[in-house]
Amino acid sequence: MAETATGAESSPPTGRPRLxxxxxxxxxxxxxxxxxxxxxxxxxxxxxxxxxxxVPFIDWINAVVKVLRKDAIFxxxxxxxxxxxxxxxxxxxxxxxxGVLIAGFPALGLPALPWVLIVGLAAIWGWYLKGPxxxxxxxxxxxxxxxFGKWKLSMITLAAVLVAAPVxxxxxxxxxxxxVKKRWFEMLLWxxxxxxxxxxxxxxxxxxxxxxxVGHKAGTIATILFAMPPMARLAILGLRxxxxxxxxxxxxxxxxxxxxxxxxxxxxxxxxxxxxxNQVIMQCLAMVVIASFVGxxxxxxxxxxxxxxxxxxxxxxxxxxxxxxxxxxxRLSQALAARQPAHIPEGPxxxxxxxxxxxGGAIVGSILAAVLTTPLAQILPKxxxxxxxxxxxxxxxxxxxxxxxxxxxxxDDLLRHVLIPLRRLFQLVPWLALVILVASLGWYLKGWxxxxxxxGFILFIAFAGFWPRALITAYMVAxxxxxxxxxxxxxxxxxxxxxxxTAIATTLCDTFQTFPSFxxxxxxxxxxxxxxxxxxxxxxxxxxxxIVRYTMFGxxxxxxxxxxxxxxxxxxxxxxxxxxxxxLAFPEIMLGINQTIxxxxxxxxxxxxxxxxxxxxxxxxxxxxxxxGKGLVVxxxxxxxxxxxxxxxxxxxxxxxxxxxxx
Numbered sequence: 001m002a003e004t005a006t007g008a009e010s011s012p013p014t015g016r017p018r019l020x021x022x023x024x025x026x027x028x029x030x031x032x033x034x035x036x037x038x039x040x041x042x043x044x045x046x047x048x049x050x051x052x053x054x055v056p057f058i059d060w061i062n063a064v065v066k067v068l069r070k071d072a073i074f075x076x077x078x079x080x081x082x083x084x085x086x087x088x089x090x091x092x093x094x095x096x097x098x099g100v101l102i103a104g105f106p107a108l109g110l111p112a113l114p115w116v117l118i119v120g121l122a123a124i125w126g127w128y129l130k131g132p133x134x135x136x137x138x139x140x141x142x143x144x145x146x147x148f149g150k151w152k153l154s155m156i157t158l159a160a161v162l163v164a165a166p167v168x169x170x171x172x173x174x175x176x177x178x179x180v181k182k183r184w185f186e187m188l189l190w191x192x193x194x195x196x197x198x199x200x201x202x203x204x205x206x207x208x209x210x211x212x213x214v215g216h217k218a219g220t221i222a223t224i225l226f227a228m229p230p231m232a233r234l235a236i237l238g239l240r241x242x243x244x245x246x247x248x249x250x251x252x253x254x255x256x257x258x259x260x261x262x263x264x265x266x267x268x269x270x271x272x273x274x275x276x277x278n279q280v281i282m283q284c285l286a287m288v289v290i291a292s293f294v295g296x297x298x299x300x301x302x303x304x305x306x307x308x309x310x311x312x313x314x315x316x317x318x319x320x321x322x323x324x325x326x327x328x329x330x331r332l333s334q335a336l337a338a339r340q341p342a343h344i345p346e347g348p349x350x351x352x353x354x355x356x357x358x359x360g361g362a363i364v365g366s367i368l369a370a371v372l373t374t375p376l377a378q379i380l381p382k383x384x385x386x387x388x389x390x391x392x393x394x395x396x397x398x399x400x401x402x403x404x405x406x407x408x409x410x411x412d413d414l415l416r417h418v419l420i421p422l423r424r425l426f427q428l429v430p431w432l433a434l435v436i437l438v439a440s441l442g443w444y445l446k447g448w449x450x451x452x453x454x455x456g457f458i459l460f461i462a463f464a465g466f467w468p469r470a471l472i473t474a475y476m477v478a479x480x481x482x483x484x485x486x487x488x489x490x491x492x493x494x495x496x497x498x499x500x501x502t503a504i505a506t507t508l509c510d511t512f513q514t515f516p517s518f519x520x521x522x523x524x525x526x527x528x529x530x531x532x533x534x535x536x537x538x539x540x541x542x543x544x545x546x547i548v549r550y551t552m553f554g555x556x557x558x559x560x561x562x563x564x565x566x567x568x569x570x571x572x573x574x575x576x577x578x579x580x581x582x583x584l585a586f587p588e589i590m591l592g593i594n595q596t597i598x599x600x601x602x603x604x605x606x607x608x609x610x611x612x613x614x615x616x617x618x619x620x621x622x623x624x625x626x627x628x629g630k631g632l633v634v635x636x637x638x639x640x641x642x643x644x645x646x647x648x649x650x651x652x653x654x655x656x657x658x659x660x661x662x663x
Contacts (some may be wrong), residue, residue: 008226010293023553024444031433031440032437033423035140036433038429039430042430048467048468049463053463054465055463056576057633058627061628062627065210065628069140081557090167090224091217094216095164096345099429100112100113101118101155101158101159102155102156112379114366115151115379117362117363118361119143121141122138122139122332123136123138124359124362126331127355131430134331137328139329141325145324145537146277149387153299153321154298157288157299157322158325160284161169161223162224164227165277165281167281168227171224171247172232172234173231173235173276176231176235176238177235179229179235179365183278191234193229193232195642196225197233198642200601200638200639201226201599201602201607205293206623208294209294216295218291218294218295218296219288219291219295220288220296223283223291225288226286227280228282231277234245234272236277238273241269250263251431259285260659264651265323274336282330284662285325286516289303289322289516290517292304292516293623299318300322300516302528304518309375312392312526313393316392317387317392317524322514322516323516326514327514355587368421373502399527410481411533412534419479422475422479427471429471431467432460435459438457438458438648439451439454442455445655450647454644457644460636461641464633466633466634466637470614470615470637472612473601473604473614476536478537481593481596481597481600485593488592489589491505491544492505492550492592493577495551502556505548505552509549517602517603519610520541521610524530524538524610532611535610537606538610539607543600546593547589547593547596550593551588551592555581558584588653591649593649594646597645601641603618605638618630620639621632
């Protein structure tokens with residue numbers, strides 16, 4: 001049975017190079033290792049691209065930006081005038097939503113919604129979507145924001161999400177529909193979406209700051225741009241996945257093209273679109289924190305200030321508020337995506353629509369309480385709120401006093417004996433050697449097209465002038481990914497053995513994945529202060545989730561018939577795991593590693609906030625000086641690193657599935 005699971009490797013897919021197994025590593029990795037070891041004998045241009053050879057991508061982009069900023073179109077207005085006028089369209093919905101949630105409408109004499117009403121509506125909506133447990137979770141998460149004195153900042157953040165998410169979702173769906181209807185547009189759009197989804201968060205901020213300025217609406221627009229690609233991709237996948245029978249039935253029923261789209265195809269793609277809605281909401285919440293760098297108000301701005309001043313207790317309290325808001329929005333949107341239309345029973349309104357009735361009662365009761373009886377129902381005064389910041393500060397002091405020496409020894413030893421030597425090893429890699437390696441892998445896995453694509457990515461990094469910084473980024477990502485595999489793979493194997501374990505692991509993965517990335521900086525600063533160790537620890541915590549999730553999914557997806565056949569043939573549980581289940585699940589595990597690499601690249605840029613010397617630092621410098629050319633080029637360098645890994649691993653996983661006969 002074990003031979004059946006792995007023996008298919010002897011029949012490579014049609015059209016692929018056929019090589020003896022011993023020759024593959026020699027031909028693919030041999031030239032790379034030879035060039036690295038012969039680095040001292042190579043000409044200087046083969047190690048690092050000489051400065052005169054650098055392609056002036058930054059100057060070209062900045063020249064285009066200058067034209068767009070200053071040259072009038074038809075002598076009437078500049079491109080920046082156009083973008084700023086468009087940005088004004090975001091301002092009024094922001095003001096309306098903020099008025100409803102927190103500011104009120106003084107000109108009309110209307111107050112904002114009371115905090116007890118918003119808590120009640122969140123609980124009622126949770127009960128409607130999934131029952132009492134979700135009601136308690138949603139209501140409790142929102143109540144925390146008021147009880148801990150974070151109500152105003154939280155509502156500003158929530159307002160930005162409530163404005164950005166529908167706009168990003170609508171744009172994504174529109175692009176997805178157009179791509180499905182126009183094949184040429186899909187061919188143009190798909191590479192753009194790939195690059196946009198692999199760009200670091202901060203790369204979106206610089207062009208927004210240049211063309212729109214800084215402020216709350218600029219942060220909201222950056223959030224829209226960041227959150228749109230997942231919706232477009234899922235819209236394309238959902239509409240492409242509709243069976244031909246459904247479409248043909250709509251045509252036979254006499255639907256016009258417009259009716260076919262909105263009454264047949266879009267409803268049939270509901271599941272994929274609702275998953276896209278969930279992803280858009282979570283992307284918005286993640287980006288709205290980072291958008292504080294260009295002036296977005298709310299929790300993110302306050303968190304950034306607390307982190308910069310190293311007020312760990314207050315920063316952690318704000319971080320908890322962001323996390324609870326993320327959990328509430330994530331669970332509610334997931335429940336909305338999973339909910340199916342239900343039949344409405346007959347009877348009086350309060351019985352047929354109990355949740356609408358409850359919501360109406362909550363609205364009337366809370367408004368009366370806020371206006372006529374208890375002002376506390378409107379918004380809690382500061383002296384009645386709770387704070388845990390002193391407790392967290394005391395905990396930091398305890399860690400500093402009692403564990404400082406041990407943590408410092410661990411940090412220094414890890415730096416001295418592992419990280420610094422590894423960084424120096426990575427810095428020895430010549431650009432020519434890496435181009436040859438990725439091109440060889442691309443050719444072997446999928447042919448010359450992939451070879452030229454991934455080689456082009458590496459050449460861009462080398463000739464853009466950021467090769468040394470890129471190697472430091474690669475060292476941090478590589479070490480973090482190895483640690484993630486060492487930690488996450490056993491956790492995924494453990495979680496796959498039983499429904500209860502799977503449920504626990506899934507809940508934890510879902511919870512940790514809802515955390516905005518900046519939150520992970522707080523505990524690592526508490527433990528390791530700033531530097532490479534703190535940055536790598538944050539990367540590992542953030543990026544370990546996909547490898548756990550995909551390992552668990554891959555192992556549980558192995559057909560039960562194959563596992564039973566292995567058991568019947570006398571395999572022990574350990575033999576079944578390593579000789580049957582792991583080989584069959586390995587393509588999914590590799591895709592999990594692929595996602596771990598992408599997560600690590602995102603986090604390594606954010607970790608530059610606490611002191612690294614990689615590409616992330618260059619992006620921060622570009623953001624500081626509003627250098628759009630540099631920000632975009634460095635962002636593309638990071639993106640191309642991720643896309644290189646993504647293209648190679650995806651090709652390998654597809655090849656592996658073909659070998660196993662499950663493609």
